Amino acid sequence: MKTHQIEIQKFKAASNTNNGLVMFKVDALVSPKQALDGIEPSSIISLTEANARVLMALLKTQIAEFDAKKPKSRHGRHG
Template sequence: MKTHQIEIQKFKAAANNPHGQVLFKVDALVSTRAPVDGIEPSTLLVMSEQNARVLMNLLKAQFTELDSKKPKSRHGRHG
């Protein structure tokens, strides 16, 4: 498995698609990363606290949009 370090510079946009995926358009620096011996190889996603807060707000907005598209439950109280 190839491992990378992805450093988020800026979140530009967020959207979701019909496949239930949330997509982010970002500016990022991507570099290869050598795996550390004895540890499962992993890719690192690195961002500032400010970008982490932006990500949280974008995720909340996308969840709200996804939830609004789901059919409402018909198991509510009657009469």
């Protein structure tokens, strides 16, 4: 597995697909990241507080769109 350091510069757009994926169009700096000895290799995504707030707003919108596509009989009912 290749690992990367991904620094989000700007969120440009968000959308979702019929099969449950949320897609983001972003400007990002991506560079290879060396695994540290004894630590499981992982890619790292970093973003500013401002971009984190944008991400939260975009996610809320996309989740609302998923919910709007669900049949009404599934909303708010348990068991």
